[in-house]
Amino acid sequence: MKIIAKVRSPFREKFGIPRQSGLAELPAEIIFEPEYRVREAFRGLEGYSHLWLLWEFSEAVREEWSPTVRPPRLGGNVRMGVFATRSPFRPNPIGLSSVRLERIDYDRPDSPVLIVSGADILDGTPVYDIKPYLAYTDSHPNAEGGFALQQRKGTLQVDFPKQLLEKVPQELREGLTDVLAQDPRPQYQHSPERVYMMSFADFEVGFSVDGGVLKVRNILFPTKGDNNDEQ
Amino acid sequence: MKIIAKVRSPFREKFGIPRQSGLAELPAEIIFEPEYRVREAFRGLEGYSHLWLLWEFSEAVREEWSPTVRPPRLGGNVRMGVFATRSPFRPNPIGLSSVRLERIDYDRPDSPVLIVSGADILDGTPVYDIKPYLAYTDSHPNAEGGFALQQRKGTLQVDFPKQLLEKVPQELREGLTDVLAQDPRPQYQHSPERVYMMSFADFEVGFSVDGGVLKVRNILFPTKGDNNDEQ
Numbered sequence: 001m002k003i004i005a006k007v008r009s010p011f012r013e014k015f016g017i018p019r020q021s022g023l024a025e026l027p028a029e030i031i032f033e034p035e036y037r038v039r040e041a042f043r044g045l046e047g048y049s050h051l052w053l054l055w056e057f058s059e060a061v062r063e064e065w066s067p068t069v070r071p072p073r074l075g076g077n078v079r080m081g082v083f084a085t086r087s088p089f090r091p092n093p094i095g096l097s098s099v100r101l102e103r104i105d106y107d108r109p110d111s112p113v114l115i116v117s118g119a120d121i122l123d124g125t126p127v128y129d130i131k132p133y134l135a136y137t138d139s140h141p142n143a144e145g146g147f148a149l150q151q152r153k154g155t156l157q158v159d160f161p162k163q164l165l166e167k168v169p170q171e172l173r174e175g176l177t178d179v180l181a182q183d184p185r186p187q188y189q190h191s192p193e194r195v196y197m198m199s200f201a202d203f204e205v206g207f208s209v210d211g212g213v214l215k216v217r218n219i220l221f222p223t224k225g226d227n228n229d230e231q
Numbered sequence: 232m233k234i235i236a237k238v239r240s241p242f243r244e245k246f247g248i249p250r251q252s253g254l255a256e257l258p259a260e261i262i263f264e265p266e267y268r269v270r271e272a273f274r275g276l277e278g279y280s281h282l283w284l285l286w287e288f289s290e291a292v293r294e295e296w297s298p299t300v301r302p303p304r305l306g307g308n309v310r311m312g313v314f315a316t317r318s319p320f321r322p323n324p325i326g327l328s329s330v331r332l333e334r335i336d337y338d339r340p341d342s343p344v345l346i347v348s349g350a351d352i353l354d355g356t357p358v359y360d361i362k363p364y365l366a367y368t369d370s371h372p373n374a375e376g377g378f379a380l381q382q383r384k385g386t387l388q389v390d391f392p393k394q395l396l397e398k399v400p401q402e403l404r405e406g407l408t409d410v411l412a413q414d415p416r417p418q419y420q421h422s423p424e425r426v427y428m429m430s431f432a433d434f435e436v437g438f439s440v441d442g443g444v445l446k447v448r449n450i451l452f453p454t455k456g457d458n459n460d461e462q
Contacts, residue, residue, distance in 0.1 A: 001232050004322050040298045048377070049374050080275040083273055084363055091360070094285055096327070128325060136377065138369070138371075139372045141366055143366040144280035145278045145366075
């Protein structure tokens with residue numbers, strides 16, 4: 001299986017990544033390996049509003065597979081069959097995400113680059129395939145199942161103090177707020193005093209959660225010398 | 232990439248396979264490799280009405296990739312970027328199909344077996360992954376694109392003489408009619424005199440097309456001695 005591209009996204013660690021795509025409208029870029037930077041390979045793609053990404057759960061590659069997993073969204077203590085989940089820990093660690101195609105950039109040195117939104121994917125993730133989303137065969141709005149997972153969507157109210165929000169680049173503010181509203185805490189750690197730190201884009205977000213309210217405490221940029229300067 | 236299962240379907244050759252899944256409601260079985268015949272790996276799957284199959288375009292594995300392809304549904308003479316199509320001839324020959332989960336059979340020697348419908352997949356196709364379909368993240372009924380492909384759906388009227396239809400097993404009659412209505416002819420061969428033969432399940436279907444009407448001419452079962460007897 002060849003790696004054809006890599007994802008460039010604000011998710012710099014697994015902590016905080018929405019459990020499914022499309023729940024936060026964050027921008028990401030699909031940057032192709034040099035062999036696939038061929039303009040005509042994308043001819044006609046601009047006619048599609050949505051794409052499928054097939055990618056590698058590169059942080060979840062294992063030699064062995066387990067028949068059951070414990071989905072975080074079910075509290076981490078219910079065992080489900082691996083084929084009844086989208087867990088990364090599966091016999092073949094392939095992820096599947098639908099994303100919105102915002103535009104195709106043909107003017108960069110690494111072009112063509114796909115600018116997408118709604119990707120739930122770690123920065124640097126290898127991509128195996130890009131396919132157009134075909135509503136007439138891919139869309140089943142009345143498909144049954146997944147309700148236990150769905151109902152937790154956007155459960156927290158986010159208190160994002162103005163002076164902290166203003167430190168966040170404009171195009172990431174709404175998406176970051178969506179990510180936080182989905183409650184990125186591990187399901188088994190619920191202490192109102194605890195301040196969680198999450199890496200996001202080029203900064204760190206500190207927050208705490210009390211009841212149904214998540215409060216942002218810090219937005220910290222690494223200082224110079226970390227080899228990871230604020231841009 | 233490990234093969235976890237194989238598809239058992241009525242499509243015994245590429246000719247006649249609908250260009251996308253879900254266009255004909257034909258039954259198929261997903262038969263797992265012995266290592267994955269583990270009942271608990273499927274726990275909770277029965278709560279889902281639809282599944283994703285990730286599978287190998289096993290008849291389309293190539294060393295080289297081509298930036299453009301000519302989709303049969305566009306008449307075979309328009310070149311599209313490979314990433315703007317669902318063509319099997321792509322850098323990684325992975326297919327993606329949503330199917331309806333009819334039931335899970337736990338009572339066979341090769342159980343668990345998934346009984347699905349709407350698969351557009353060749354008999355014997357290797358499967359890499361099974362995922363539940365999650366409408367809240369996978370369904371985008373208003374996604375744009377693919378109209379040129381969609382408009383050809385069900386373009387032919389099918390004239391299926393009663394005495395021939397009765398030779399077809401009951402559970403395949405409607406699905407076969409759907410397959411024929413989608414006009415399985417190669418796009419570049421349109422002669423009203425020609426009788427096309429298509430392998431389907433355990434028999435051969437002969438048909439001709441004149442204008443907008445497809446007429447079934449023969450339903451032929453292989454004779455004994457072909458090592459492929461009528462069951």
